[in-house]
Amino acid sequence: MRNAPFLVTLERLYSPDKRVSVKQAAHTDLLTQPIGATLRKMTLPMIMGMIMLMTFGLVDTFFVSLLGTEELAAISFTFPVTFTLISLNIGLGIGASATIGRYMGAGNHFVAKEFGTGALMLSALLVGGLALIGLFTIEPIFRLLGADDAQMVHIKDYMIIWYGAGVALALPMVGNSVLRASGDTKTPSIVMAAGGLVNAVLDPILIFGFGPIPALGIQGAAIATLIAWLSGCVYILYLLALKRRLILPRLLNLSEFKMTSKEILRIGLPASAANMLTPIANGVLTAIVATYGAEAVATWGVGNRLESIASIVILALSMTLPPFISQNFGAENIQRVKRSYTLCIRFVLLWQLLIFVVLWLASPLIGQIFAEEREVAELIQVFLMIVPLGYGLQGVVILTNSSFNALHKPMSAMILSVVRFFVFYVPVAYLGSLLFELKGLFWGAVLANLLTAAVAFIWFERMINRQQQNQREEVVTS
Known part of the structure; x- marks a missing residue:
């Protein structure tokens, strides 16, 4: 493999009896x-x-909406900021999954275990630092x-x-990436669902009060989230270190940490930046939408959360396709990489078209459920009759982006994200708002997804075809 010098250096840190043989480590489920x-x-x-997790997230939004429009608008404002921290976790998980999956596909579980340990340590340090900065810059x-x-x-509460x-x-997020890289997607689902369930149960108790527990309002929603993920944190460490032994049951020393972090960050930093x-x-x-009033911001916040549940299949595939691609990439099976990508793209386009029809028909009912004020309910209905039309196209971009990372092409993934948001999404949506106000912004988002999907698909097809051509040339010359 191209990273052989790195592999040899890492293995020298340990005695030979700690290594895992290629035959013993071979993982064939994703390869054959x-x-x-x-x-x-x-x-x-x-x-x-994810359905359970996202549903509980919508329950979170629902309970906060009962506090009033100002509270709903406040939690809508928090979405871009909270997702920044989550994006860092996602990016580091992508870096860990791509690297671990590749070494597993090549039959080297020893190195995969080191990367799992390093990824968890790295995420705790980087996310903790970013959270500390955020705490002092809220206003x-x-x-x-x-x-x-x-x-x-x-917002402060x-x-x-x-x-x-x-x-x-x-x-828990990065730990789940380690599990998925090994081909296990069932356990991460259980971890996510359990965390969402704890959050959903605690939400009404802490927000509105119960018995001796006082009503904490919007702060109660945040406390429920904190308790839920602290529980997940304890469980994932036990599972990875002791039960599955996918990581070391100890911290890496400085030399080990530097060695593994370098490789994870090579993919993880561009992936985090892209996210x-x-x-x-x-x-x-959100700032543009805010010019139309609190009702529009509330609509935008509800729409973003509904988008998560409506795009659940895309999000699930974006987590399961990369380890499949990474392992087959490590095994140098480029044809399976191409076929899996094409199959997923065709599926999400058809599936999300069906989802759009369902949301279009159900939009009046959904608007009434998530808004007490008539104006907000009507705006939610308009959102659902337009924006979901672009979800399938958005899925093409998301899956292409995750496939680039799985193939250890993080800069391609990052450039695609820049093109998506700042060449098409923001400019086209803003232009639509200037021409046709809020409805124009919604249609602009759909058009932007169409343009970006075309770029993403053509780019990936050309890249994978070059990979296949290079592979054929190597076979001929050898």
Whole structure:
């Protein structure tokens, strides 16, 4: 493999009796089984777990909405900021998964275990530092996003607690990536669902009070999240270190940490940066939407959360396709990489078209459920009759981005994200708002997804075809 010098250096840190043989470590499920059946087997547990998690997230939004429009608008303002921390976790998980999956595909579980340990340590340090910075910059950041004095009170109550929850979330998220890299998608689904369930049970108790527990309002929602992910943090460490032994049951020393971090960050930093573009772009659009009033911001916040549940299959595939690609890339099976990508793209386009029809028909009912005020309910209905049309196209971009990372092409993934948000999404949506106000912004988002999907698909097809050509040339010359 191209990283052989790195591998040799890492192995020298340990005695030979700690190594795992290639035969013993070989993982064949993702390398030999039928592509469609394998991806379906991996994705279905992820879908179920994410449905429960996202549903509980919507329950969170629902309970906060009962406090009033200002509270709902306040929690809508927090989405771009909270997603920044989550994006860092996602990026580090991508770096860990791509690297671990590649070494597993090549038959070297010894190195995979070191990367799992290093990834968890790295995520705790980086997310903790970012959360600390966020804690001291709450007011200036949310003022830039357009929050007013009334909303700022609720935002502070929520974010002071949530930053702690964000750090607690780091280990379960990256730990789940380690599990998925090994081909296990069922356990991460259970971890996500359990965390969401704890959050959903605690939400009404802490928000509205119960018995001796006082009503904590929007701060109660943040505390519920903190408790949920602290529980997940303890469990994932036990599972990885003691039960599955996918990581070391100890911290890495400085030399080990530097060695593993370098490789993880080579993919993880561009992936994190690319993921952080999402809250930045949404922050810009939230500021634009804020010019139409608190009702529009509330609509945008509800729409973003509904988008998560409507795109559940895309999000699940974006977690299961990369380890499949990484392991086959490590095994130098480029044809299976290409076939899996094409199969997933065709599926998400058809599936999300069906989802759009369902949301279009159900939009009046959904608007009434998530808003007490008539104006907000009507705006939610308009959102659902337009924006979901672009979810399938957005899925093409998301899956292409995750496939680039799985192939150890993090800069390609990052450039695609920049093109997506700042060449198409923000400019086209903003232009639409200038021409046709809020409805024009919604249609602009759909058009932007169409343009970006075309770029993403053509780019990936050309790249994978070059990979195949290079592989054929290497066979001929050898």
